[in-house]
Amino acid sequence: MSLANQRKKEPDVVRQKLLECAAQILVDRGLANLTVQAVADAAGVTKGGLLHHFASKQKLTAALFAEQLRTLDAEIDEAMAKDPVAYGSFTRAYVRSTVRGDLNGPCPCAALSMSTVTDPDLRRAWGQWYKARLVRHHDTDGDPELQLVRYATDGVWLADLLAQDGEPPIDRPALIHQMIELTRKR
Template sequence: MRRALLDCATAIAASEGVVAVTVAGVSAAAGVTKGALFHHFANKQALVDAMVDELMRELDIALDVLIAADEVPRGSFTRAYVQAALTMDDATTRAWSALLGSLTTETDIAARWHAWLARRLVRHAETDAEASLNIVRLAADGAWFGCLSGQAASHILDLPAIKARLIEMTF
């Protein structure tokens, strides 16, 4: 039930934005009562926090798999970050766009994102602390945001070439 509620909240956020995630909307989408939702989440904020935490947990797993498969330690987190950011499927991209699109208005979400990134950077300080690797991650963010704005669809961005060049820059 908890998983279904989180999936419904993520779907609503992906299609309508985080502000559209309501207790009534999520419980209706999941086919449960508000009381059933409150059994798993104390309030809307707890639901949104859990949704954000789940997206970041899934990203952590994807990054860890990519890092484990990388034979070169230097820049391995950055290469994984570029891969993850620039190879998301449409549903994941919509969910992340809703989440990251709210960073300027939702201070709790922004704080969660920045804390997550800070933990990852501390964890990978030995391999990914160089300024050049930070620039690569920021460029990957920019390419990803370009995709959200439709630049990739209109062929303004050659995403495969950008991804390949950014990964090349990590060596």
């Protein structure tokens, strides 16, 4: 009898482990190396076990992207709850969550996020999330100046993805400080 047959069935735990392993493979090896077999091996399950939870690589990446959006959403909500100034609070949280001062380079699932450029389903999911946030925070973050800060944030994120080895790193704390200052009412 194999170890898989002896182990207690915990589908939620296995599903989460698969997502964690997929995220780690993305960070370590990139989207091109995210295969069903590689994720199954990393999680210690059979390929069939993975396919029980995610019917295809596309379903796995969609679930991973949805998990990334939930994490980003929670992080932004937490930052906004701590922000004493309503005006620009979503934009400040978006800047801090996207252009992280504690990371040197792109966020862990940057390769997956980059695939929004080529994958219509992921692009649609991102667009729906972003539009819903803009509608929800229109009263505090609808000014065009704040939109420019969010566009600049996206540009920094893209620059991180396209950076070549050996390029000097950006002074993230200074950049974040300047972007946050732009969100203050004058």
